[in-house]
Amino acid sequence: MPLANPPAPQITRTRSAVTASNVWRAYGSGEAQVVALRDVSVQFASGAFTAIMGPSGSGKSTLMHCLAGLDTTDRGSVLIGDTEISGLNDKDLTKLRRDKIGFIFQQFNLLPTLTAEENILLPASIAGAKPDPDWVARIIATLDLSERLTHKPTELSGGQQQRVACARALATRPEVVFADEPTGNLDTRSSGEVLRFLRRSVDDFGQTIVMVTHDPSAAAHADRVVFLADGQIVEDLHRPTADSVIDTMRGFENRVPLAGEAR
């Protein structure tokens, strides 16, 4: 069921939080040119948890960076909610990231000078805004961080640090949260905690989440898995399980030569 070029967004009842249409992205020039994304079109429904998977060099990280306004596209358009982001200048892009996007990184990326609570409130502080205290309290409680708020990142375990990073991403109620290998640096138990929280934030709070991962069991927590290979979307799997993800991966690994022929 390849969906390289979905004609219209009739497959989603709800509106799209993120829409990419015919996105191209290449690096370098001439002989050394590498096309990371070739004519990718994909929509991420609001209130859904989507995983992006694919082998190394498939373009999954580039896609996420382009969707999140961290990287520019060569051609095509990216919408965050109703906002067209291709063509925005650095200042407007920065504001868009600040106000509409949440980030969770593999490396946690907390500020060592700030306490856990200050780190959670960081995006709001940067914006000079005061986040909804009830909302923040609810996230903190859900993530079981109440006891850790005054600790500095160096005093927290990896799992705790990533939970703080999750809270930071959700604190401003962004349109969409992008998570880049959020469990890549965590042990199994901590990974489970983080993934269960992401799932809950979609189910209970209606949050939109796009997660890049290479771990089938992580992808299994999502509502949908989009598979990339060689800069193109090759599979789109709904209601995945770890097994179906693994099967799909095996399946499209066999198709890679096909994609190669398409060149």
Next chain:
Amino acid sequence: MLRATLKGMAARKARLILTSLAVVLGSAFIAAALVLTASIRATVDDLSGDSYTGSDVLVQPVEPENRGDRLVRDGVSAQTLDAIEASGDVAEVSTTVTWMINAIGDDGKIVGALAPTMAVNWGDESVERELRDGRAPETDGEVAVSAQFVTDSGLGLGDTVNAYSLATDETGYEIVGVYGYSGGRNSLSGATELAFTTTEAQRLVFGGEDVYTAVAATAVDGVSATELLASLEPAIGAESEALTRQAYVDDLNAENAEVTNVIGYFLLGFGLIAVFVSVFLIANTFSIVIAGRLKEIAMMRAIGASRGQIIRSVLAEASLLGAVASVVGAGIGVAAGAGLTSIVANNLLDTAGTSLAIPWTAPLAALAVGIGVTVLSALVPAVRASKIPPVEAMREAAKADKPIVAVTVTGLIITLVGATGIVLGLNEVFEADRTNLLAAAVGAGVVFVGVALLTAWLSKPLVALLGSVWAWSFAGRLGRLNASRNPRRTAVTAAALMIGVTLVTATATLLTSVKESLAERFETSIQAELFITGPVTSSVPATFDPALMDDIRDADGVAAAVELYYDLAQVDGTEQYVNATSDLQGGLELFGGEVADGSLDGLGEAETAVNESAAEQLGVGIGDTVSATFSRGTEAHEFTVVALLADNEDTDGWYVDPSYAGEFYTPKPTTALVDVADGADVDAVTASVEDILADEPAVSVQNHEEYLAQVTVFFDYAIIAIQLLLALAMIVAVIGVINTLVLSVLERTRELGMLRAIGMTRGQTTRMVTVESVTIALFGALLGIGTGLLLGWAVQQALVSKGVESFAVPTALIAAYFGAAVLVGLVAAIAPAVRASKVNILGAISYQ
């Protein structure tokens, strides 16, 4: 191992350049100071070499041995001149008559601020003069002037210039010529000069006596200078002595060398401070660089490098860096020294040509200091790096800063040792005054080093305090947090600025305290409201006609008026200040002085009054007789002590009747005090006294404030001169802060990427780095001002007995220092902030 070091260095060019800047600056300063000193000396020597060109022997008056440095020189007598002219060995003779005078400029004020105005006879051959305009003076009413005089006075050819000396009253002269000096110079070291006929010059300098300042003789062909010297020596009078021109030039050079050496020491002092400061910078940079290379060092250790090899590797890097940087520094220093020489020579000495001298010590000292300082500074970080066990360093790069306990304890001990020195010195524990002063001064220096070591510990609370200024801005708050992130690094960076600020604050505080002490003594002890006096910078002390005192006393609203004459005289073979006044009783009242013993009634001929400690010094009491010879006096006078005055700085000295003033250095009064009657309008009295003095342009009527401003003008010059040090400290501090910030930004690349990713704008990033920079600089300034005030206070306390009784804080200057610190922070932040704001987000967040 060396190969690895070299490759490592090549890979870190930016850091290398930043580190070396400090070394370059320090060694450049040293080289520049040495070159400048040697070159100025060579230039001045060249000038002296031109003195009395063509002459062979000079005859000068003998300086009386028992009179010390006489203010007024005796002259070579006319008989001696006749004898020289009569000698068969002499082909030509020229005479010199010269001394300082005062000339009144176009604006009615005395010409010349700090450089003197000289009178000379036209025909003097001590320097070569070149007439540029007009002609030589032919009558006693004519004068030729130096080109510099035309510039400074605003008078020109055909104008009349009024001039007077110690010996003459104001006289008008017609300017008939304008001249320059050999080499196209307008002046000799900035001094202005007026050339008169020899007779008029003798009247101005020697009061009309037919004597000369010097006589130069040229030998006939076939007679050498030494032969001429031998033939002249028996012929000249006892008042004179002869020497060859070469000996004269050598003497002159030796005198000049003393002056140029002072300039050299001053510059070397600056250089050494720059070097001292760069020790902090270099040590800091090496610490940071090594911290960034912990993994690399651990890897080296893991594959078998010994601790010694690690240390040697770091030291090799340091000596290579030091060598390259000090070669560059020596080059820049020599070039700067040469450039400065021509600036100094042209502007200060007014010499057209300069002689460049590059002593071999200049590059050598620059190299030795540069390499030595770099290697020594790198030693501590190198040893520390070698102590790290391989496993520890290979783990996540050591996050926690090394504990600062050891440094803090050491700093505390050193500070206490220094403080003990100050306390001992101030309480005069030691017998000799000099030892006490030394203990306090050395103690102050030691405290300084101690506080520098304490900075790391002080940085936490102080940076937090300073940072609260930025609390309103989140970017500012992050910047403040970053500044306190690594106390050791922040402290060392701030210390670079602290050192300079401490020195300027301490000096400014001390000088301000001296000024304040003077002002306070004025307020409390001096009754007179008005002072009549001239500028302290004039060549000849400004004087006025004593006959005007009666008019002043008769003026409405004047309660009392007292004039003062002064002289540095020989009393019983020692130099003493002697004053004369027609109303000693009144003078004492106005100055707040008191008679301790005896009576002042009828302090007449052959009677004197003196303060107690001066009498004690000479071992005399009431009824005893002293013998005094005044500056212009030819014979001693006997005086009987009739009264002893209580010691009081304003009235200390010997007092005699004004009838002796004719023999004083200044035969007319130099100062007068006017007491305005209670209830009278001070402004009105000032105006009427000014009217009375309308024909005396040399002096003016001043109130306390104006008078104080005038007598303390030299302190103001000193305060300004010391601010140059601040400029130097600022330059070094900027380099240091840039260094630290660039390295910090580099270390925090990933963090910056994350902040930009989650929505921090470029502007906010720039602000964050700028705040960090300004906070570090302000911290340095705060420490410097604190330590400086403390040191200034300590020295002021040590000088209380010398009359520095008040402690005053130079608030305006301190505010300016904070301003300078902000400037340092802003300038230093530019490059690192731009770098931080342009961080590649994608590259940064995937940066491991």
